[in-house]
Amino acid sequence: MESLSNKKKVLEQKPLNLAERMYLPAIVKGLGTTMSHFFKKSSTIRYPEQEREFSINWRGMHSLKRDEEGRERCTACGLCALSCPAEAITMIAAERKPEEKDLYREEKYAAVYEINMLRCIFCGLCEEACPKEAIYLDGPIVPSDYLRKDFIYGKDKLVEAPLEK
Amino acid sequence: MDINFVIEKFALVTILFSISLVIAMYSTYAERKVAAFLQDRLGPDRAGPFGILQPLADGLKMFMKEEIIPSNASKWLFMVGPGLAMLCACIGTAVIPWGQDLNIGGRVVPLQVTDINVGVLYLFGVVSLGVYGVMIGGWASNNKYSLLSAIRAASQNISYEVAMGLSIIALLLMTNTLSLKEIVAQQHGWHWNVIYQPLGFIIFMVCSFAETNRAPFDLPECETELIGGYHTEYSSMKLGFYLFAEYINMFVSSAVMATLYFGGYNYPWMDTVAAHVSPNTAALIGTVILFAKIFAFIFFFMWVRWTIPRFRYDQLMNLGWKTLIPLAIANIIVTGIVIAVVNKF
Numbered sequence: 001m002e003s004l005s006n007k008k009k010v011l012e013q014k015p016l017n018l019a020e021r022m023y024l025p026a027i028v029k030g031l032g033t034t035m036s037h038f039f040k041k042s043s044t045i046r047y048p049e050q051e052r053e054f055s056i057n058w059r060g061m062h063s064l065k066r067d068e069e070g071r072e073r074c075t076a077c078g079l080c081a082l083s084c085p086a087e088a089i090t091m092i093a094a095e096r097k098p099e100e101k102d103l104y105r106e107e108k109y110a111a112v113y114e115i116n117m118l119r120c121i122f123c124g125l126c127e128e129a130c131p132k133e134a135i136y137l138d139g140p141i142v143p144s145d146y147l148r149k150d151f152i153y154g155k156d157k158l159v160e161a162p163l164e165k
Numbered sequence: 166m167d168i169n170f171v172i173e174k175f176a177l178v179t180i181l182f183s184i185s186l187v188i189a190m191y192s193t194y195a196e197r198k199v200a201a202f203l204q205d206r207l208g209p210d211r212a213g214p215f216g217i218l219q220p221l222a223d224g225l226k227m228f229m230k231e232e233i234i235p236s237n238a239s240k241w242l243f244m245v246g247p248g249l250a251m252l253c254a255c256i257g258t259a260v261i262p263w264g265q266d267l268n269i270g271g272r273v274v275p276l277q278v279t280d281i282n283v284g285v286l287y288l289f290g291v292v293s294l295g296v297y298g299v300m301i302g303g304w305a306s307n308n309k310y311s312l313l314s315a316i317r318a319a320s321q322n323i324s325y326e327v328a329m330g331l332s333i334i335a336l337l338l339m340t341n342t343l344s345l346k347e348i349v350a351q352q353h354g355w356h357w358n359v360i361y362q363p364l365g366f367i368i369f370m371v372c373s374f375a376e377t378n379r380a381p382f383d384l385p386e387c388e389t390e391l392i393g394g395y396h397t398e399y400s401s402m403k404l405g406f407y408l409f410a411e412y413i414n415m416f417v418s419s420a421v422m423a424t425l426y427f428g429g430y431n432y433p434w435m436d437t438v439a440a441h442v443s444p445n446t447a448a449l450i451g452t453v454i455l456f457a458k459i460f461a462f463i464f465f466f467m468w469v470r471w472t473i474p475r476f477r478y479d480q481l482m483n484l485g486w487k488t489l490i491p492l493a494i495a496n497i498i499v500t501g502i503v504i505a506v507v508n509k510f
Contacts (some may be wrong), residue, residue: 023484024367027473034203034472044207 013060023047059122061139062115067105070163073134074113075106080126088119089126113158117142117151173274181258189412190220192463199467227405235307235398242305247406250298254413257291260284261420262346264430264452267445276452277346284345285333288421292376295414296322297378299385302322303395314394318385321375324485329372331493332365335500336425349429364496368428375419380470387475412434421464423455430455
């Protein structure tokens with residue numbers, strides 16, 4: 001059959017010519033190649049001291065956002081949990097009391113909000129599903145741990161630090 | 166034999182022994198650094214500044230590891246193997262002239278442990294003994310891979326020793342002596358043997374790569390086919406001895422190449438330098454130059470290792486028997502004819 005891409009190349013096995021059989025010209029060429037790398041700058045990042053910058057579309061640990069007055073944006077609608085393909089998110093909703101007005105933006109809020117980081121695949125669908133712009137995957141790498149239960153992150157780890165006044 | 170002679174030789178042997186060990190130690194570090202630089206990496210840099218303490222850390226690790234002797238191994242030979250490898254690696258330095266004679270308090274102290282008149286033969290003997298360590302260790306492990314590797318090492322060394330010996334005969338035709346001291350003395354200033362024997366040098370160098378089991382001839386320890394090769398079953402400092410012996414061998418063969426072909430402690434304009442400094446200083450400068458040549462060769466060994474892939478076994482044998490040996494014989498004939506013609510006119 002004819003090749004569609006026209007990139008096919010039929011190679012014949014030819015016996016080596018004298019220069020190739022001597023190995024030395026090829027070896028000298030190879031030595032030159034490696035020597036050119038000897039003087040190149042290494043691309044190593046010395047990890048604990050230096051860190052590689054994340055790309056702009058990096059998705060890391062989740063954070064639950066606050067609005068400009070420092071109130072939690074999440075209204076516990078559950079769309080993130082519903083959109084999550086890994087079923088990593090659970091929450092329990094509660095009704096806001098009048099004295100909690102400056103803690104939560106909406107009348108309903110998430111009393112418990114848990115993400116299982118072992119289930120999470122960091123696809124970002126929760127971020128897309130959220131109507132209140134309350135969850136973003138803009139954190140660092142999720143750290144390792146020893147016990148499975150420690151990977152279930154509650155609001156203590158997820159909610160953004162309160163605004164400083 | 167007076168007491169000064171004993172002290173002088175004992176001191177020289179001790180210094181040489183420590184130098185070999187330290188160079189072998191830092192060769193492991195240099196190997197990793199060179200590999201890293203050739204591959205755009207940094208290499209070990211955590212232990213001490215620039216990772217300079219890395220060999221110590223590696224040595225400590227080796228000592229702390231559990232010592233395992235396989236239950237079906239031949240215990241006695243299993244222990245003899247690494248020791249023999251190490252011993253054969255270390256005694257090669259005895260005949261190499263490390264510098265011109267020193268004059269200490271009216272005594273002439275040669276910087277050579279012994280100037281035997283068959284120095285070149287002695288070196289060959291030591292080099293061929295070296296493979297026994299590998300053979301014995303590989304056989305005593307009672308492991309098929311180790312045995313295969315030992316057989317490979319033996320056949321490879323035997324094949325390449327022939328070409329090595331033949332390449333050196335052409336050199337001996339020119340020098341008319343087997344004493345390394347005289348061979349070096351003949352290469353005064355610029356008259357290095359490599360200029361008169363380039364082909365012989367290339368054959369000799371390729372063979373010493375094969376003799377030291379270095380890449381591209383590291384078939385006895387190729388991980389892809391033989392797990393770890395002859396030291397598969399070894400652990401702890403016994404393994405360390407094998408690895409160490411390889412680096413000492415590299416140091417010794419670099420020293421031999423520098424001595425036989427690159428003028429040893431000779432360097433251009435050495436007479437001009439000698440006219441301006443005291444004789445002892447001049448001799449020590451020569452020693453430093455010799456070590457610089459040795460380090461250059463060691464670097465070349467590493468450079469080649471991280472450039473060229475391993476030869477296949479049949480390629481290795483083809484190269485040894487069908488290329489290097491005929492070339493070496495042709496080299497002898499041409500050298501003989503040229504010498505005869507030059508002597509005639």
